[in-house]
Amino acid sequence: MTDKRALHPTETMLEEFATGNLSTGKCVAIAAHVELCAECRQRTSEIEAQATLAWLAETGSDSTESSSDYASLVDSIVAQPQFSDADEFAEQDAASPVREIHMHERSITLPSVLARIASDGLVWKKLAGGINQASVMLDDETQCEFLYMKPGSQVPVHKHQGNEITLVLDGSFSDAMGNYGPSDFVVRTPSHTHQPASDEGCLCFAVLDSPLTFTKGLARLFNPVNRYRFKRATSQRV
Amino acid sequence: MGNSISDGLPPPSVPRSRKASDSRTEAAAVADIAPAIEAEQEISDEKLLIAVGNSKDRQAFDQLFKRFAKRIFAMGMKLTRNEQLSNDLVQEAMLTVWQKAPLYDLDRGTAQSWIFTLTRNRCFDMLRKLKRQPSTVNADDIWPQEGEHDGNMVHEEQGSQEVEIAQIEAYYEQLPDAQREVVEQIYIHDRTHEEAAEHLQIPLGTLKSRLRLAVGKLRHLIGIEQ
Structure with missing residues (x-):
């Protein structure tokens, strides 16, 4: 029913991701999907390889002239320790985040980038309709939760x-356009009106680049609040 | 800037000499012998990076710096449009090249691609810092270098169950050449990772990842048998 390829980041998104040209929120969502999806992981390395060739072609092979500035910079760099010693690895390992979160007695393993974010602590809030939400601040262009x-x-x-x-990280949800399960990457644009529902329960990571607008019934009362929430979630902190 | 003709340097397409070499400091040695810039062109970026990672070869690092500083600066200008930031990027990216050279893995891509992704990551973090975005995540979380987080796994796996030596030897023969020679260096010749990487002329990162694959495969085979 649903076009399976539609449930992955588009080629353009992967290109922007591979070249670092996207907001942090979107990069995180794509990175989490890429960790779960071998196909997109493969595609991302291919794009990185192509981007490298384009970079080399653009910049030619001029080499830098030696100068005293340059020599002292190299001196200061080579005075730094390298990441080769076992104890430095041990330090990195010790810092590795908890990989699982527990939701209503289910234990869910998160992709590493999301585990990193969740390890800072999530604050859950109850919304209408059996939905719980934990916002995370990643950048000033998106609302992530x-x-x-x-x-x-x-x-x-x-x-x-x-x-x-x-x-989708665990469980499944559906809307008029289809049914979505783990690792599915669902993109909705301004033209879509939808009503997601979940029979079995579902954990997702969502990135919005502007506020939602409810279109039906009493939920419309929340609209000003949604805008306020979005503003707050994306306001810069000094 | 950037419009100077390459001061009489030979074009980069100069054929690479295929002379046999087992000297780990080939890069340094060649650079010592002559001011011959021609020679610099013959050494691949990968060889330079291996010399930096395996033996902290300063001359090799110098060469990499010469080859990549302008390219990194150009990427910085493209992404930040700011000269000062781009200069900072050169410094940060080249520092990362030095620090992480021992983690470079030949089996996962070219040295250029490794430096490209590492520069992208440093640039991403610089821009986040500039925009005062929260430090909840950084570029290395978003684009993890495989192998960076599991450097210790090989050590952990050393204490395995008891298995017939002859049995292991049979499995050992089945390993792909690249993995078998690594196992041979570590377990038969009892070399350290650093010594083995030097002997095989491969980056330490590659040695570790091949060893991890080989040990994993052996354990898997042994597991099936039991």
Whole structure:
């Protein structure tokens, strides 16, 4: 039913990701998907290889002239220790984050980039319709959050002013356009109005680049709040 | 800037000499022998990076710096449009090249690609810092270098169950050449990782990842048998 390729980042997104030309929020969502999807991982390394060749071609092979500035810079660099000693590895290992989170007695293994984010501590808030949300601040262009939909929950009908990326981490949800399971990368644009629901429960990571607008019933009352929430989540902190 | 003709340097397409070499400091040695810039062109970026990672070869690092500083600067200008930031990027990226050279893995890509992704990461972090974005994640979390986080796994796996030596030898013969020679260096000749990498003329990072693959494969085979 659903075009399977549609549930991955587009080629353009992977290109922007591979060259570091995307907001942190979107990079994180793509990185998490790439960790779960061998196909996109492979594609990302191919794009990196192509981007490297383009970079080399653009910049030619002029080498840098020796100068005293340059020599002292090299001196200061080679005075630094290298990452080769076992104890430095041990330090890195010790810092590696917890990989699992527990949601209603289920233990869910997160992709490493999300585990890193979650290890700072998530603050869950209950929203309408059996939805729990934990916002994380990653940049000033997007609103990012973990969303947990309890079994049998339903998000009010809404549309987006911008794009919404939803990466399914565990369980599944569905809307009028299909049914989505682990590692699926669902992109909704301003033209979509949808009403996600989950029978079995679902943990997602979502990235919005502008606030949601609810389109039906009492939920519309939340609209000003949604905008406020978005502003707050993306406000710069000094 | 950037419009100077390459001061009489030979074009980069100069054929690479295929002379046999087992000297780990070949890069340094060649650079010592002559101011011959021609020779500099013959040494691949990978060889230079291996010399930096395996034996902290300063001359080799110097060569890499000469070859990549302008390219890194250009990437910085493209992504930040700021000369000062781009200069900072050269410094940060080349420092990372030095620090992480022992982790470079030949089996996962070219030296150029390794430096490209590492420069992208440093640039991404610089821009995040500039925009005062929270430090919840950094570029190395988003684009993890495989092998960076599992440097210790080989050590952990050394204490395995008891298995017939003859059995292991049979499996050992089945390993691909590249992995078998690494196992041979470490377990038969009892060399350290550093010594083995030097002897085989491969980056330490490559040695570790091949060893990890080989040990994993042996354990898997032994597991099936039991």
